[in-house]
Amino acid sequence: MLITTQKELKAQLKALKSVPFITVDTEFLREKTYFPKLCLIQISGPDKQAFAIDTLASDIDLEPLFKLLLDEKILKIFHAARADMEIFYQIMDGQLPKPIFDTQIAAMVCGYGDSVGYENLVRNVLNHELDKSVQYTNWSHRPLSERQIDYALGDVTHLVDLYHHFSAQLEKRGRTHWVFEEEEVMTNPETYAIDPQVSWKRVKIKSPKPKNLAVLRALAAWREEQAQSRDMPKNWVLRDETLADIAGQIPTKVSALKKIRNIPGDVTKSGLGETLIGLIQDALASDKENWPEVKKKKPLPPSAAAKLDIVKMLLKIEAAQNDVAAKLIASNDDLEALILDKEPAKNPILKGWRHEVFGKEAEALKKGEIAIGLRGSRIVKFKIDEKTEAA
Secondary structure, eight states: OEEOBHHHHHHHHHTTTTOSEEEEEEEEEOTTOSSOEEEEEEEEOTTOOOEEEETTOTBOOOHHHHHHHHOTTSEEEESSTHHHHHHHHHHTTTOOOOSEEEHHHHHHHTTSOTTOOHHHHHHHHHOOOOOOTTTTSOTTSSSOOHHHHHHHHHHHHHHHHHHHHHHHHHHHHTOHHHHHHHHHHHTOGGGTOOOGGGGGGGSOOSOOOHHHHHHHHHHHHHHHHHHHHHTOOHHHHOOHHHHHHHHHHOOOSGGGGGGSTTOOTTTTTSSHHHHHHHHHHHHHHSOGGGSOOOOOOOOOOHHHHHHHHHHHHHHHHHHHHHTSOHHHHOOHHHHHHHHTTOOGGGOGGGSHHHIIIIIHHHHHHHTTSEEEEEETTEEEEEEOOHHHHHO
């Protein structure tokens, strides 16, 4: 069912007020805009009576839907929720659906590998093949075909079955709280807040000296603000490599900008050249103590590097034994911080379910209480007692 009027929307939402959970998905476009252009929101209750809301319809006010998404008595089910949550952050004035359950995270917790895709889960868990032929169609074009609508609704009806499967698996293994711990980041508005002043960090530059980075920071912040205000992709304002070249060469005259690749040809005639030179001058005149720096990561000492290799091996063992994706348990930075005793209070390895699964054993390994070795063709861990150590 495609909802195009407020009356239809209110009727459908009324039926969901007392359900324990709903499944949610969105269809959007982003190729020609800075912010996602929302085209559809699909919803289903446990009964799989799914409907899609035409967000482009003139007679649609989403406020009643927002109230449902903010109702903490109703669990919201997504797959790979981050993109959907970013959209809701934008259209809900910084608020987010809560609580949520992400079947991609649940799959990682249940041993289905790293960042498993929705299509693979539907195939492997539900033994169903999805028709992906309309996946990349223009969702903003109206009218939508029956095939498009059926595809969109299928995403949330299959989510019902995936949720039942994974919630049962998690309950059986005592891991339900693992998933909800992971959701805390995605339900935090700070995750989706965009600060133009830090956008320079996503641009690669060959000369990462404070002077060049100060210029890059000013240019990248300006580009971000322009892209937001004009709702266009950042690279349509200026490409990354263009920003990097300007920051690397630091031209002082508008005419010098002509030497920069991908600069518009009319830069000397339009106001763009003067704007860019003004940004450069302001950046160079700013307080040098506030210029950004890229701290080069020091290589690990040989002894620490050897310890890291052993801890990585332990991670593989524990991930396999617990049937959970190693990537979800710890990153390389987390492991290095553990080895170097760097800010242990902030290390996720030493908190929550990660500590239960891996952190305790990693600490025991560091203390010399356990070791890793070969038993035949298998890599195993074993406890070290005083007799073993003496031998």
